[in-house]
Amino acid sequence: MSAVLEVTDIKKSFGGIHAVNGVSFDVREGEILGLIGPNGCGKSTLFNCILGQLTPSGGEVKLDGQVVTGLRPSELNKLGVSRTFQLLQVFPKLSVRENLILAGQEHQGNMASRLVGRSDAGLTEAANQMIGFFKLDHLADEPAGGLSYGQQKLLDAAMAFMGGPRLVLLDEPAGGVNPSMLADLKERLVAINREKDATFVVIEHNMEFVMSLCSRVMVMAEGKVLAMGRPDEVRKNPAVIEAYLGH
């Protein structure tokens, strides 16, 4: 299996604090890679460095062998890299359907055709499919700001998939989502992973969720990679138990 994403020696410091201190790993085509570690270990900062939301202090990010370090988030997104957020990030005053249409529109045509061309071009249809897929039908015309926390999390995930991404970085998708909705979410993620050949990297604290969803798990602590391997290997690793899982 070839690597979709290769991260080499990424560093990010804020003043004297080394939030990410030389992290290297790769993500293989079609896998679901889990990323775990205690709060403040640099997981989200690593995501932000990979996605261009932060400029790394050092290191390199390659997508399909091409260096993409320093590209803007919108440019990376157009190359097929998408994300969800740890905290709620939807467009509260737009309806659920409009949120999804917006999530897909920049992947079609160019600036000029988006102004003077057909303003829909199949986007509504694609949004409706996504609404059905995430079981948000009854909420399609509601303003996104009025949805419950868990529903907004689902919408956030649905938005990440609108442009047909190849690689999706999910930052705590299960946080604050109730168990029945969580089972739904996992089922959706697995389905998209298999059917659409999308590769995922998932930050998550819910161990059960991570261990059952992911093919490999990477553990971070204090800005560094502590362990990387199959879920059952990682679970038995003494260093991981010491740093994170507890006794």
Next chain:
Amino acid sequence: MSGFAKPLKIALGLAVIAALIVVPMNFNRYGLFILSQWAVMSIAAMGLNLTLGYAGQVSLAQGAFVGIGAYAAAIMTTHGWPLPAAILVAIVLSFAVGWVLGYPALRVQHHYLAFVTLAFSTLAFLVFRNESWLTGGIYGISNIPRPHIFGLATNRPLPFYYVCLGSLAIVSLAVWWLIRSPWGRAFMALRENPLRAQSLGVDTRRYTLMAFAIGSALGGVAGALYAPLTQYIDPVPFNLSLSLDLLMMVIVGGAGFYFGPFLGAMIAVLLPEWLRFTEGYYLMLYAVAVMLLLIWSPTGILGILDRYLAERRTKAASALRAVAKSRLETVQ
């Protein structure tokens, strides 16, 4: 406005348009001047509504762009150029300057951005006043001609009112198209959540600059009509208070609502005139009316309507849910 049936909306719209065409035929010179001013200010406010109401970029410089358009039109038409050419130049010029003014918005937001645009507003005023070789300085530019449209002179108030109204119609259609296109959605994404927008491929830099440039260009259009309307311009009408007036029109009408600027301009231009019968008190009453309105509804006049319609929708939806639930219980 989604709560009204479509035919009703169309009928209402046609009635308003017909009234705007027919009723002013009986107006006197002053009435026509005020109504023309309403049309011109609506155009400028629509521009600011794009920048501020839809894209969420605070600007205290819209009055300066009206000034840029007005001076461009005044200088060109007094040198024999036709007004349409002057309007085109006003659009290009204020678009370009607005684009440049958008760059600070890529770094600063909210009240910091307000201050940057306020400084620009002052700068523009100083240029209008001090560069007398071009602008006539404090003496301004007089004898600004009104255009011939298809060979018809528009010197008299009524024909020129129709020029303003026609321009308003064209701008309204263009803005309607813009906000319903993906651009409009991207503008709203800038306002609601720029961070999320970026990660969905929205080129926030380019859209921010465009929001400033297009909004400013509409300010330029308004200015290019203002010059032949008053037929005399000097720097004073384009100082900071015009920018603040336009900001008030957008907020009072309802920022981010399509019809907000029309209503806001109506209140700012017409309400003081209607209150004139109170003589010395009319400006005070006007100020109190605006304050009360904003305390009652911080989201402007259309905010009231929007809240009412949302309430009705929620009630209808919960009624439907209640029916569905009782059916479910009966089945069980």
